[in-house]
Amino acid sequence: MPSPFPGMDPYLEGSTWMNFHGQLCAEIARQLGPKLRPRYLARLTERFFTEIALDDRGARPLSSPDVGVVESAPASVGVAAVGVVEAPVRVPTMVPESVLHFSVEIRDRLERRLVTAIEVLSPTNKRGEGREEYLEKRRRILHSSAHLVEIDLLRRGHRIPMGRELPLAPYYAYVGRQEIRPDTDVWPIGLDRSLPQVPIPLLPDDADVMLDLQQALGTVYDLSDYDLEIDYTRPPEVSLMPEQSAWVDQHLRAAGLRA
Numbered sequence: 001m002p003s004p005f006p007g008m009d010p011y012l013e014g015s016t017w018m019n020f021h022g023q024l025c026a027e028i029a030r031q032l033g034p035k036l037r038p039r040y041l042a043r044l045t046e047r048f049f050t051e052i053a054l055d056d057r058g059a060r061p062l063s064s065p066d067v068g069v070v071e072s073a074p075a076s077v078g079v080a081a082v083g084v085v086e087a088p089v090r091v092p093t094m095v096p097e098s099v100l101h102f103s104v105e106i107r108d109r110l111e112r113r114l115v116t117a118i119e120v121l122s123p124t125n126k127r128g129e130g131r132e133e134y135l136e137k138r139r140r141i142l143h144s145s146a147h148l149v150e151i152d153l154l155r156r157g158h159r160i161p162m163g164r165e166l167p168l169a170p171y172y173a174y175v176g177r178q179e180i181r182p183d184t185d186v187w188p189i190g191l192d193r194s195l196p197q198v199p200i201p202l203l204p205d206d207a208d209v210m211l212d213l214q215q216a217l218g219t220v221y222d223l224s225d226y227d228l229e230i231d232y233t234r235p236p237e238v239s240l241m242p243e244q245s246a247w248v249d250q251h252l253r254a255a256g257l258r259a
Contacts, residue, residue, distance in 0.1 A: 001227040002218055004255040007194045008153050008171050009221065010248065011230045014237025021122050023224060025102040027216045028118060032200065035209040036106060040115060040202065043105050048098040099124045106200070115202055116147040126157025135161070147201040148176040151213065156238055170244070173213065177201050191244055232257040
C-alpha cells in the first residue's frame with residue numbers, strides 16, 4: 001500500500017527513520033545504477049558518526065571527564081574497613097555512541113575517483129558531535145572536484161549552512177555543482193507537494209541523470225510495509241506546526257485513515 005501523502009511522509013521522521021534512511025539510500029543507488037552505465041558506478045557507503053544526546057534544556061555534555069578515578073592499593077591488614085558512602089543522587093551520564101550513516105557515491109568506473117556525493121541527511125549529522133563531523137566531511141567535498149547533492153527530509157535539527165536565508169519549507173534538496181560554487185541549486189519542498197526529480201551532475205562531458213525522489217520514497221515505503229507499522233490515527237512523533245497539523249489531519253481523514 002502506498003504512502004497516503006503526496007510527497008514526504010512526516011511519520012517517517014520518527015523511530016522508523018534509521019531503517020527508512022538506509023533503504024532510501026540503497027534505492028537511490030539502485031535507481032541511478034542503470035542510468036550511469038557504463039562509465040560510472042553508484043555505490044552505497046557506510047560511515048559512523050558520533051551521537052551525543054542532549055538533556056531537556058539542550059545542554060551539551062562534556063565529551064571527557066574533568067576528574068579521574070584510579071584504583072588504590074589494597075588496604076593493609078588490620079586497618080578497619082571504611083563503610084561505603086551512598087551518593088545523594090544517581091543520574092545517567094551522557095555516553096557518546098557511534099551511529100551508522102549511509103550515503104551514495106558516484107565514481108568513475110575506471111579511475112574510481114569520486115564524481116558526485118549524495119547525502120541523505122539524518123538527525124546524526126544535523127546536531128551535536130555528528131553535525132561537526134559531517135560539516136568537516138562536507139568541507140572536504142566542497143574543496144574537491146566532486147559535486148555534492150544533499151537531501152534533507154527532516155524538519156528537526158540545523159539546516160546546512162548557506163550564504164543567505166532559504167525560502168521557508170519543511171524539506172529541501174540541494175544540488176551543488178562543482179563548476180558553479182559557491183552557488184547551489186535548491187528545491188524547497190512543501191508537505192503537500194511531491195518530492196522533485198533532481199539532476200545528478202557528472203563529469204563535464206556527460207549530461208546529468210535524473211533522480212526521482214518520489215519514486216524512490218514510494219518504492220521503499222511499499223517494500224517495507226510501513227503502512228502496517230505506522231499508526232496514522234495518532235500525531236507523528238516529530239510534532240508539526242499548527243497549520244501543518246491541520247492539513248495532515250484533513251488529509252488523513254480524506255484518505256479514510258482517521259475517523
